[in-house]
Structure formats: C-alpha cells, structure tokens
Amino acid sequence: MTYCVGMLIDAGLxxxxxxxxxxxxxxxxxxxxxxxxxxxxxxxxxxxAGNLSVTQATLSKLEEGIKNPETEEIxxxxxxxxxxxxxxxVGKVLRSTQLQIKAGYEAEGVSFGATMLLGGRIGxxxxxxxxxxxxGNSISCGRETPYLQIGELKYGKPILxxxxxxxxxxxxxxxxxxxxxxxxxxxNLAVGLPIDIVMLxxxxxxxxxxxxxxxxxxxxxxxxxxxxxxxxEAQASIPRPPFVSPLE
Amino acid sequence: MTYCVGMLIDAGLxxxxxxxxxxxxxxxxxxxxxxxxxxxxxxxxxxxAGNLSVTQATLSKLEEGIKNPETEEIxxxxxxxxxxxxxxxVGKVLRSTQLQIKAGYEAEGVSFGATMLLGGRIGxxxxxxxxxxxxGNSISCGRETPYLQIGELKYGKPILxxxxxxxxxxxxxxxxxxxxxxxxxxxNLAVGLPIDIVMLxxxxxxxxxxxxxxxxxxxxxxxxxxxxxxxxEAQASIPRPPFVSPLE
Numbered sequence: 149m150t151y152c153v154g155m156l157i158d159a160g161l162x163x164x165x166x167x168x169x170x171x172x173x174x175x176x177x178x179x180x181x182x183x184x185x186x187x188x189x190x191x192x193x194x195x196x197a198g199n200l201s202v203t204q205a206t207l208s209k210l211e212e213g214i215k216n217p218e219t220e221e222i223x224x225x226x227x228x229x230x231x232x233x234x235x236x237x238v239g240k241v242l243r244s245t246q247l248q249i250k251a252g253y254e255a256e257g258v259s260f261g262a263t264m265l266l267g268g269r270i271g272x273x274x275x276x277x278x279x280x281x282x283x284g285n286s287i288s289c290g291r292e293t294p295y296l297q298i299g300e301l302k303y304g305k306p307i308l309x310x311x312x313x314x315x316x317x318x319x320x321x322x323x324x325x326x327x328x329x330x331x332x333x334x335x336n337l338a339v340g341l342p343i344d345i346v347m348l349x350x351x352x353x354x355x356x357x358x359x360x361x362x363x364x365x366x367x368x369x370x371x372x373x374x375x376x377x378x379x380x381e382a383q384a385s386i387p388r389p390p391f392v393s394p395l396e
Numbered sequence: 397m398t399y400c401v402g403m404l405i406d407a408g409l410x411x412x413x414x415x416x417x418x419x420x421x422x423x424x425x426x427x428x429x430x431x432x433x434x435x436x437x438x439x440x441x442x443x444x445a446g447n448l449s450v451t452q453a454t455l456s457k458l459e460e461g462i463k464n465p466e467t468e469e470i471x472x473x474x475x476x477x478x479x480x481x482x483x484x485x486v487g488k489v490l491r492s493t494q495l496q497i498k499a500g501y502e503a504e505g506v507s508f509g510a511t512m513l514l515g516g517r518i519g520x521x522x523x524x525x526x527x528x529x530x531x532g533n534s535i536s537c538g539r540e541t542p543y544l545q546i547g548e549l550k551y552g553k554p555i556l557x558x559x560x561x562x563x564x565x566x567x568x569x570x571x572x573x574x575x576x577x578x579x580x581x582x583x584n585l586a587v588g589l590p591i592d593i594v595m596l597x598x599x600x601x602x603x604x605x606x607x608x609x610x611x612x613x614x615x616x617x618x619x620x621x622x623x624x625x626x627x628x629e630a631q632a633s634i635p636r637p638p639f640v641s642p643l644e
Binding site: 302303305306307309310311317318319320322323324326327331334335347357359367370371374375376378379380381382383385386387388389390391392393 | 550551553554555557558559565566567568570571572574575579582583595605607615618619622623624626627628629630631633634635636637638639640641
C-alpha cells in the first residue's frame with residue numbers, strides 16, 4: 149500500500165510519499181516512491197501508487213523517451229515545454245504500459261491499477277500539480293482544494309479538508325501533511341515511515357529541498373504523540389450526548 | 397452511500413446508521429437503514445449498506461422465513477436460538493439473494509455488493525455484534541477492537557482507533573460515534589443526517605433506546621462546531637517542523 153499527498157498552496161509545492169512498499173531497483177532517482185527529474189530550466193517530481201511493475205515500467209519508458217509521431221522527435225520529461233505537456237506524456241506512457249499487461253493481469257484477477265502525482269515547474273511557469281489516472285487523463289490541482297492524494301487516501305483526508313487552504317503557511321502545510329500521514333499510518337499498517345518530502349517554494353528560481361522523516365525522527369515522534377494527546381483532550385472537552393439517559 | 401458503525405463495549409451495544417440513501421418502502425421497521433426485529437426474548441438490529449435491492453430483498457426474505465432443509469421448519473430472526481445462528485441465517489439469505497441477481501448485474505457492470513451489521517441479544521446470551529459479508533460469512537466483534545463498520549468507513553475510523561476501548565463509558569462511546577460520523581460527512585457528502593442510533597445497555601432485560609439525530613439537532617451542531625474548533629487549536633499547538641528552513 150502507499151499514501152502520497154501533494155499540496156499546491158500560495159507559498160509553494162509540497163509532495164510527500166511513504167516508503168513502506170519496497171520499490172526495488174529504481175534507476176530514476178534516490179527516492180522509492182518519489183521520483184525526481186531535474187534540468188536546468190525545470191524541476192519535476194513524480195509520486196507513484198499502485199501496481200509496482202506498471203509504475204516502474206512507466207518511469208523507465210519516460211526516461212528512455214517516447215517518439216512523438218508528429219515531430220518524430222523523442223520526448224522525455226527533460227524536453228516537454230510545459231507541465232501540462234509533462235502530465236500528458238506521463239498519462240500516455242502510463243496508459244500504454246497498462247494496456248500491454250492488461251490481458252495477462254485480468255486473467256489472473258490481479259489489480260494492475262496505478263496513479264501518479266506530478267508536480268513541479270518548467271521555465272517561468274507557475275508551480276503545477278497534477279493527478280494522473282491510469283486511463284491517461286489527469287486533473288490539475290486548484291486553489292479551492294489545494295491538495296491531491298493517491299493510494300490509501302481516506303484516513304488522512306479529514307484533517308486536510310478541515311485545515312488546509314491556499315493561504316496556509318508553508319511550514320504549517322508540511323505539518324498538516326505529517327498529521328495526515330500519522331492518521332493514515334495508525335489505521336493502515338501498510339503505510340509506514342520513512343516519509344519522503346519534496347518542498348519547492350513559490351519563488352522564482354527557488355531550489356527544491358528534500359527531507360526524509362525516518363522512524364526515529366524526533367519531530368515526527370513529538371507530533372504523533374502530541375496530536376494523540378490533543379485529540380483526547382478535544383474529545384474529553386465536548387459534552388456527552390444529553391439524549392443518552394443514565395440507564396435504560 | 398452509507399456509513400454504519402456498531403460498537404460493542406462493556407457497557408452495552410450501540411449501532412448508528414446514516415439515512416441519506418432513501419431506502420424506499422421498508423416493511424420491517426421505521427428506520428431506513430436500521431431494521432429492528434423484536435420478540436419477547438430478543439432484540440435484534442440490522443444495519444445495511446450496499447445495493448439497496450439486495451438488502452431490501454434480504455430483509456423481506458428474512459421476514460418471510462427460510463425453510464431449514466434438515467428440520468423442514470421455517471426459520472426467521474424470531475425463531476433462531478442464538479445470535480450466531482441469526483448471523484448465519486442473515487448471511488445465507490444475503491448470499492442467495494446476491495446469486496439470484498448476479499448474472500444480470502455483472503452483465504450491466506453494476507455493483508451489487510452488500511454488507512450488514514447484526515447486533516443484539518437473544519435470551520440470556522451476552523450482547524453480540526457481527527459484520528456479515530455478502531459471501532454469507534461473518535465476523536464477530538471482540539474486545540480488542542470493539543467496533544465494526546460498513547459502507548464509507550475510512551474517514552471515521554481514525555477517531556475510533558484512537559479513542560474507543562471496551563472500557564469507554566456508554567455515553568462517551570455515543571459521542572465518539574457521532575464524531576466519527578461528523579468526519580465522514582465532511583469528507584463524503586453522500587453520507588448525511590439524520591443519523592439513527594440504537595442503544596442497548598449491557599444489563600439483563602434492559603430495553604433498547606432509539607434516537608434520531610435530525611439536521612437541526614442542537615447537540616450534534618455543537619459537537620460538530622466544537623470538534624472543528626478543538627482540532628484547529630490542537631493543530632496550532634503543535635510546533636512547526638524544524639526541518640523547513642524559512643526560505644530555500
């Protein structure tokens with residue numbers, strides 16, 4: 149299982165992915181579910197969920213490049229001119245990878261679904277964040293709901309729905325993301341530490357920052373413990389329902 | 397969509413169901429997704445989720461009764477000797493209902509899944525709570541995880557995982573259930589008020605109590621508002637991550 153969340157707020161782009169499923173060898177980046185493509189005018193981060201052979205094959209094909217039938221040129225994430233075209237390229241490759249293995253997997257009754265988050269910036273474009281479905285289509289993150297999730301998303305969604313807005317400060321948003329992961333990891337043991345974080349401020353020419361929350365991370369341990377204590381306090385402070393008679 | 401939760405704690409049995417899907421006509425009880433079977437030595441409550449034609453047909457067949465091939469007698473929830481046998485009977489009827497319509501639904505690509513919670517007491521038995529899967533099998537609620545859920549269950553699971561234990565007082569458990577519903581309704585609009593609640597204390601010969609949380613219920617409005625405020629306070633009280641540098 150996997151949980152990944154991307155947040156696109158006024159202050160910048162934050163992407164987080166757990167690492168519990170071992171993604172095996174990966175020749176694209178140093179992250180297990182977070183894959184980085186960097187060039188002189190671009191920074192692109194791809195987080196993956198779902199069937200590992202599908203996501204790995206997709207990433208390998210993206211690295212090798214896809215021939216554009218109109219221009220005869222080889223397209224990669226290093227050559228696409230915009231983030232939207234990057235999302236289209238990833239979607240196209242994801243779809244073709246799935247179609248290749250569809251017949252075999254369906255016969256076996258095995259799930260071969262896969263979804264991806266694609267975030268980053270090309271040239272002077274604003275920061276962008278997309279969720280790419282396995283049919284190849286994608287949705288773009290907007291200001292109204294400034295986050296997108298893939299994988300085991302429901303346990304960690306309520307805190308984001310309640311607290312995250314486009315105006316949330318950058319480090320507050322990172323904190324909310326970690327609370328979202330904490331809730332997810334408590335309810336689904338298949339999502340676990342370490343958590344990989346990619347952070348890109350919404351400032352021209354800003355450099356990405358990377359952080360890995362390890363199992364022993366003192367900040368995350370504090371956050372997890374404090375959040376549990378505060379939730380219990382919040383729960384205790386709410387009066388009990390008056391309609392429950394003492395004994396019936 | 398539906399969300400139902402059953403809690404079996406030392407203090408008693410609590411079952412809650414939302415009502416947003418209109419269950420249409422229902423000749424078993426006055427509740428939409430909560431169906432009550434009462435007899436002189438028993439109280440049985442069934443909460444349903446999934447394909448409405450399947451759950452309705454199952455309940456109608458349960459009311460009419462099923463002939464036991466061994467004894468030739470007609471079995472209903474009014475005649476079964478134990479809660480376990482009640483769970484078996486419901487599972488058998490649910491399974492046979494599904495098999496009847498399976499071919500047609502599969503051809504149409506429509507979901508015909510259905511699950512049920514069955515709780516209550518027969519005679520001097522302890523209170524019991526079962527989750528019945530559509531294959532006809534069931535699991536029984538135990539002390540370690542004293543609740544079972546069906547339908548849209550993930551949004552409301554973290555609060556139960558954190559706070560509910562077998563020792564939780566009865567009215568505190570009702571409160572936790574309502575917080576669980578509040579989180580679910582915020583993240584999935586297809587789950588909504590009113591919420592039907594069935595409460596049965598773990599006291600010999602205790603009578604069941606019923607409550608419907610209407611849209612205008614002042615207690616639930618307070619709970620929902622206070623919980624949101626307390627969550628924001630809890631979130632604000634946790635320090636921000638030290639690894640996010642002010643600007644990078």
